[in-house]
Amino acid sequence: MILVRAPLRIPFVGDGTDLLGFSTKYTGQVLSATINKFIYLLIKPTDLVDRYIVKYQTIENVTDPRFIKHDRIREALLHLEITNGGIEIASFADIPAKTGLGSSGSFTVALMKGLHGYRGQPMSKHEAAEAACALEIDILKEPIGKQDQYAAAYGGFNIFRFNLDASVDQESVLLGWEKRALLEQHLLLFYTGVTRDASSVLHEQTAHIDDHTATYKNMAAAVPDFHDALIRGDVGVMARLAHQEWEWKKTLASNVTNEKIDTLYTTGITAGAWGGKLLGAGSGGCILFFAPPDRQAEIREQVSQEAFRQNLLDFQEITFHFTQSGTDILYNDSSNRL
Amino acid sequence: MKEFIRGFTDDVVRTIYTVSQTEIAKAINIIQSVYERDGRIYIFGNGGSLALATHWVSDFNKTVFSHNLEKHRRRFQAIRLPSTESEFSAWANDMGYDMVFAGPLQNYLQETDCVIAISSSGNSPNIMKAVELARAHYVPVIGLSGFDGGTLNTLADAKILVPTEKGNYGVVEGIHDIILHLITKYFQDYFDHCVKQDTV
Numbered sequence: 001m002i003l004v005r006a007p008l009r010i011p012f013v014g015d016g017t018d019l020l021g022f023s024t025k026y027t028g029q030v031l032s033a034t035i036n037k038f039i040y041l042l043i044k045p046t047d048l049v050d051r052y053i054v055k056y057q058t059i060e061n062v063t064d065p066r067f068i069k070h071d072r073i074r075e076a077l078l079h080l081e082i083t084n085g086g087i088e089i090a091s092f093a094d095i096p097a098k099t100g101l102g103s104s105g106s107f108t109v110a111l112m113k114g115l116h117g118y119r120g121q122p123m124s125k126h127e128a129a130e131a132a133c134a135l136e137i138d139i140l141k142e143p144i145g146k147q148d149q150y151a152a153a154y155g156g157f158n159i160f161r162f163n164l165d166a167s168v169d170q171e172s173v174l175l176g177w178e179k180r181a182l183l184e185q186h187l188l189l190f191y192t193g194v195t196r197d198a199s200s201v202l203h204e205q206t207a208h209i210d211d212h213t214a215t216y217k218n219m220a221a222a223v224p225d226f227h228d229a230l231i232r233g234d235v236g237v238m239a240r241l242a243h244q245e246w247e248w249k250k251t252l253a254s255n256v257t258n259e260k261i262d263t264l265y266t267t268g269i270t271a272g273a274w275g276g277k278l279l280g281a282g283s284g285g286c287i288l289f290f291a292p293p294d295r296q297a298e299i300r301e302q303v304s305q306e307a308f309r310q311n312l313l314d315f316q317e318i319t320f321h322f323t324q325s326g327t328d329i330l331y332n333d334s335s336n337r338l
Numbered sequence: 339m340k341e342f343i344r345g346f347t348d349d350v351v352r353t354i355y356t357v358s359q360t361e362i363a364k365a366i367n368i369i370q371s372v373y374e375r376d377g378r379i380y381i382f383g384n385g386g387s388l389a390l391a392t393h394w395v396s397d398f399n400k401t402v403f404s405h406n407l408e409k410h411r412r413r414f415q416a417i418r419l420p421s422t423e424s425e426f427s428a429w430a431n432d433m434g435y436d437m438v439f440a441g442p443l444q445n446y447l448q449e450t451d452c453v454i455a456i457s458s459s460g461n462s463p464n465i466m467k468a469v470e471l472a473r474a475h476y477v478p479v480i481g482l483s484g485f486d487g488g489t490l491n492t493l494a495d496a497k498i499l500v501p502t503e504k505g506n507y508g509v510v511e512g513i514h515d516i517i518l519h520l521i522t523k524y525f526q527d528y529f530d531h532c533v534k535q536d537t538v
């Protein structure tokens with residue numbers, strides 16, 4: 001049995017420049033960090049019954065992996081040729097899917113690392129990220145980039161560069177605990193209560209990438225500035241850069257934002273936030289605010305009231321810490337002594 | 339006499355500034371991630387380096403949390419290899435001296451762990467056997483080396499090299515000890531902060 005865990009992530013700047021429509025023509029880059037909200041997968045053989053059992057929001061129990069409805073799991077099993085004898089895969093998550101925290105990418109990295117571990121093949125962070133990208137982009141034809149898979153595989157604060165040849169370079173942002181704690185003290189994360197499917201939002205955005213090349217270039221160019229602000233601990237500059245990114249991002253497609261999200265965001269800024277952005281592809285998900293600690297109670301109050309007025313029943317604050325660990329096999333009883 | 343003392347001191351001070359702060363930061367990040375996934379840290383070396391490993395383990399497992407021992411239920415799990423003299427001599431006698439670290443390491447090693455290998459030359463065969471075992475399973479390696487860094491500095495994920503002329507063990511081992519204390523102090527300050535913020 002294997003237990004594998006992958007963190008979710010917060011992208012700060014450069015979000016979207018990993019999309020292949022841009023990154024195959026110009027170098028994209030994203031600065032992101034992982035948080036202590038995780039996707040867990042439990043993978044075990046079913047020794048007595050030759051079945052394929054998949055447990056997530058629903059339970060599937062089929063005789064052949066080709067009949068599995070969960071597309072990532074089905075394609076991963078077929079791709080890795082885990083088609084003899086049964087297997088049981090169950091997933092658990094700290095946060096629901098489609099909240100803009102990169103859960104699909106995290107899930108896929110956990111799945112690929114876990115299934116390789118199940119076959120007795122340890123994987124490097126880079127290999128796990130690439131295996132997940134291959135499954136989502138090459139096999140499932142998702143209109144996404146590579147930032148989520150890399151963020152989940154590596155863990156921590158990183159800059160990822162998306163090269164023209166589709167390779168990805170990783171650079172750790174070596175942030176000490178004091179700067180990390182300072183940033184955490186200045187962040188508020190709210191789940192809007194609106195879920196969105198990244199692929200559906202991204203279809204319009206990816207179709208119009210060539211019309212917005214300059215904007216994508218600006219977004220990628222903000223990465224070194226955010227990095228420097230992070231190292232200096234200058235939260236004001238980080239807030240401004242995130243806000244700028246959000247302003248840019250809204251111009252990329254008509255469905256990136258909507259009235260509800262705009263009102264929630266403006267409410268937070270009016271209540272004292274220095275800046276912020278919507279996380280994920282758009283249309284829903286989470287809003288991240290950068291705000292001084294002495295304004296946070298007011299922001300929390302005002303934004304919550306606005307969400308209530310908008311009848312966003314699932315709206316809630318997500319408290320979190322940053323993590324350094326990426327996707328890890330926490331338990332492996334088939335080779336728990338390596 | 340004072341001239342000798344001044345010369346040695348100058349050598350130490352000059353050398354310590356040439357150690358890569360980036361690589362030390364990478365080592366700290368590796369240890370942070372191991373803590374988050376509740377893994378273990380295995381540390382080993384030969385001779386004086388083994389003494390450094392022993393010293394560090396006692397500091398790291400207790401001193402890091404000593405201000406608030408009762409509040410930190412999860413602490414570090416740093417283990418010096420081999421953990422007993424009997425194991426040391428058993429592996430050396432039965433399997434050869436090259437296996438004194440890799441042998442015990444294989445008994446323990448899991449994917450959530452990391453290793454800290456200390457070798458002034460960076461080429462000790464018994465150290466490199468253990469490093470190769472860790473690397474084969476993508477277990478991160480923090481390498482503390484000296485002189486020109488040897489193979490250890492090439493293969494380690496965090497390449498903490500104290501560059502000196504060959505054979506300057508005193509300066510290399512002394513600075514290794516300072517760096518290990520630096521790592522201890524970093525986490526001591528961090529966990530003190532966590533207690534103050536009540537985020538343990």
